[in-house]
Amino acid sequence: MNKKLLLSISALSFVGLIGLAVNSALAYRGDYSQKGPNYTPERHEAMVKALENNDYNAWKELMAGRGRVTQLINEQNFSRFAESRRLALEGKTEEANKIRMELGLGQGLKKRFHSEQRQGYGRMAR
Numbered sequence: 001m002n003k004k005l006l007l008s009i010s011a012l013s014f015v016g017l018i019g020l021a022v023n024s025a026l027a028y029r030g031d032y033s034q035k036g037p038n039y040t041p042e043r044h045e046a047m048v049k050a051l052e053n054n055d056y057n058a059w060k061e062l063m064a065g066r067g068r069v070t071q072l073i074n075e076q077n078f079s080r081f082a083e084s085r086r087l088a089l090e091g092k093t094e095e096a097n098k099i100r101m102e103l104g105l106g107q108g109l110k111k112r113f114h115s116e117q118r119q120g121y122g123r124m125a126r
Contacts, residue, residue, distance in 0.1 A: 038066065043062060046058070046062055047059065047062055050062060051081075051082045051085050051086075052082075054078065054079050054082050056074075056075045056078040059073075059078065068105075069081075069105065072103055072104045072105060073103065077103055080099055080102070080103060081099075081103060083099060084096040084097075084099035084100050084103070087099070
């Protein structure tokens with residue numbers, strides 16, 4: 001009996017830890033105010049410099065093809081992307097989010113979750 005209980009508790013703990021790891025890894029997606037898994041102070045400084053200088057090539061090199069954003073942002077729309085960051089830093093989140101939506105960036109998982117709730121999908125609809 002004790003072995004079964006201990007095994008059950010261990011399995012539950014393991015599943016919980018994996019869930020936390022996945023949630024924290026996904027937390028930054030679609031939210032530019034969160035630090036992603038590739039964050040380092042040096043990379044952040046280089047990224048800020050690239051965005052402030054509207055330097056698409058530097059940004060592209062730093063991104064190294066990672067993430068959906070690299071599929072959506074190109075040399076032609078990079079200045080709008082940089083503008084959305086500037087607006088967000090100024091506290092103009094509505095304007096920043098409007099640009100992000102125009103660029104196809106939206107709010108990632110949050111947007112999908114909320115649209116499923118409105119459409120009657122998911123746990124909350126039951």
